[in-house]
Amino acid sequence: MQIGLLRLVQAQGHFLWTMLPLASTSVLGNLILPALAGTYLQRAARRRFRGFFWSSRAAVVLVPVCTILAARFVWPEVFVLAPAAAGLFTGWTLRERVAGKARAVALGGAIAIAIVGGCLVAVLLRAARIGVWDALAMLAAAGLGYLGGCSIERKQFPWKPVALAGASTLVTLGICEVLVRFLLPILPMYYSTDSNSIRFPPFDRERGELIHQTPFDLDLDLSACTPLYANDIPYQYAFPQVSDLWQPIPPRAVLHVGDSMVRGIIVDWRDTFSNLLQQATPDVRQINLGVSKTAPDFYLLMERKWAARLPLQLVVVHLFLGNDIEGLGQPSRCCADEPLLQLTDGRVEERCPTPKWRDGFGESLKWFAGVSPPPAIVRQLTPYSQFARYFVAAAEFFQKRYFAEPDYEFRGDFLETRERSGRPPPSRLENLWVLLEAIMRALGDDLAQRSVPLVVSVLPLSVALEKPVPKATETYQAHTRILEILKRVNIEALDPWDEFESLVKREGHDAAFLPQGDVHLNAKGHRFYA
Structure with missing residues (x-):
């Protein structure tokens, strides 16, 4: 049984390991994606190992366990490859089952992906703190993969055309890189405290804490709010109980x-x-x-x-x-963009004893779009690729123009x-x-x-x-x-x-x-x- 399981995972490892990281991003992903993986595993087992039946229920139990074990060893590319692979296999499966209705399958699937994917993006933003642009990149990858799967007319999965398409994409990106290096000025490297992460830090509205991560000149640094409203800030002499130094008062x-x-x-x-x-x-x-x-x-x-x-x-x-x-x-960001003090009859009074935020700050879609960095798959290439840096620069311009917070520098x-x-x-x-x-x-x-x-x-x-x-x-x-x-x-x-x-x-x-x-x-x- 153990040998059969190992052979099965090896046979479909290309799909399983791309599905695992995405399944870890939210509760919804941990329910839906393992079920899809189980269906594919069951089908693969019936095709490749005749007489051996692998229950999809077992796969549903196996995938989340493997996800937890593998989540810390995941590269950002996987978060694009996973939905692309899921969309590709889903489109191919539906196209094979509904023969002669390619257009209907493609259109219906695209609509379903848009609706379900939009809901999933909302869940990812709230529950898993996935950046807006990373979530949209995942949704776009799933949609393109699905349309590609719907266009496949063979019963046997065409690995060669898929590999050729991937190679063509890499060659195109290589040509763009060469052109950018020769025709455009050199841009400085993108900087982020955690440039490879697909998740961004949480924002505590009660204590005014947010780790500044975006590379843009957006006024989102709340370092002046935390000392006023948080009691566990790293001033070791003031609060030694939360310091590594453990010094007495x-x-x-x-x-x-x-x-x-x-x-x-x-x-x-x-x-x-x-x-x-x-x-x-x-x-x-x-x-x-x-x-x-x-x-x-x-x-x-x-x-x-x-x-x-x-x-x-x-x-x-x-x-x-x-x-x-x-x-x-x-104006203070943590006082609803108003001054910290108000002058009344010659005496000053504190305007915001507790953090007070402008409507939508830390909650609205526009705010998430304003603080979310570009997709991680692009960010991690900026140390080596000028084309990736220009992509980030274009994203910065777009983000500043349409989603940037008001500048209260x-x-x-x-x-x-x-x-x-x-x-x-x-x-x-x-x-x-x-x-x-x-x-x-x-x-x-x-x-x-x-x-x-x-x-x-x-x-x-x-x-x-x-x-x-x-x-x-x-x-x-x-x-x-x-x-x-x-x-x-x-x-x-x-x-x-x-x-x-x-x-x-x-x-x-x-x-x-x-x-x-x-x-x-x-x-x-x-x-x-x-």
């Missing part, structure tokens, strides 16, 4: 809040100022909660959340002159931009200064109730420091105004302007900042700031 800690200037850009974490302070003060835990593309409204909410969870000795808010003022009131007429261009300040700037003072007052009041000292450090803008007269710039005027606000609300200020100005005047831009005019601190700048 520190008896004394200093919390550093800010944007990318605090987090560190293109700088090893060991060279950031917070880690250098950690080395200098081993008895005090220096916690760096800098999050890129954020502003003081975000800093306030971070302080309110984390101050309640840590035994803080000090909170340091690092204000960056380059964009922190103009960044106030930006952290942006605006920043002070950095005005210093470079000489444009005047925007008209809404005065309202932002009012909001900043309300936020600073709220920060001071919250921490005073917890008896935690607060210090605000005002980081200078490198573009202004490089001017002939740095203190005659709009940046320095903003710097002075921030110091006045801090004095009015009784918050201690840290002012490193003069030190940075002297350093840049002596040694130039690269003495503290990243090259090519970047405003972020380099490793030497972090060391100097510490």
Whole structure:
């Protein structure tokens, strides 16, 4: 019996192993596809092994078991070959059984595949988190395979024509690859954290978590939402119970809040100022909660959340002159595309204590189409194929034009931009200064109730420091105004302007900042700031 089973699997292995991965993608697939495989196995057994009967019920039990064992060893191509093979064999079987009605069989089958396949795509999107374009590629492969099977007129399956068609397809793709390489410019390689995966990560609407996977410039990175609403984010010093380090809650800690200037850009974490302070003060835990593309409204909410969870000795808010003022009131993805705070009678209130999403975000078909990467069978070829890269570029253009989410990138007429261009300040700037003072007052009041000292450090803008007269710039005027606000609300200020100005005047831009005019601190700048 075991020998007969082995021979049978070997005889129809080409079909069985292409059916297995697709069967693992959803509950519906685990019910329908094994039954189809069992029917084919029964037929193959009767033809190839006379006198030996293989029950389709046994196949229905066997296929899901084999699927579970083989699922982790599957290549993305299988998810296209599987439905194509299923459609091909189904079309061939129906064509053989309904002789003389090829058109009716082809038309009826195509309609059935469209209806059933559409339902299956919906199930794959919801239950198995298959990307829209991967699911549609599977549906298209099944339809083309079915039409090809309906066109076969022989009773014996024509392996040679099928192989010839496959070879012709490969030759055509090879010609396209050669033409693209010779006639078009070289494109950079597609990048994805998991480019070969046919499934994309889940989106937690309650905690605002989504792993950024698409290669497109779609504003789907929720890294600024997770620190506000999730309690198990990988800040090992704040939540050691979910960290691999398993470090205890520190008896004394200093919390550093800010944007990318605090987090560190293109700088090893060991060279950031917070880690250098950690080395200098081993008895005090220096916690760096800098999050890129954020502003003081975000800093306030971070302080309110984390101050309640840590035994803080000090909170340091690092204000960056380059964009922190103009960044106030930006629409937030996890607050239904509205600002995080609202100003009422001179006091700030949190608009979204829990994540709030715009209608359809994380649920609608358009959203799925916007975040789904191109088919995995194409993505995995991009390291080697220029034709595949151009296919991805075309998909990017199509996706941006018809399915991209509204662009709420952290942006605006920043002070950095005005210093470079000489444009005047925007008209809404005065309202932002009012909001900043309300936020600073709220920060001071919250921490005073917890008896935690607060210090605000005002980081200078490198573009202004490089001017002939740095203190005659709009940046320095903003710097002075921030110091006045801090004095009015009784918050201690840290002012490193003069030190940075002297350093840049002596040694130039690269003495503290990243090259090519970047405003972020380099490793030497972090060391100097510490």
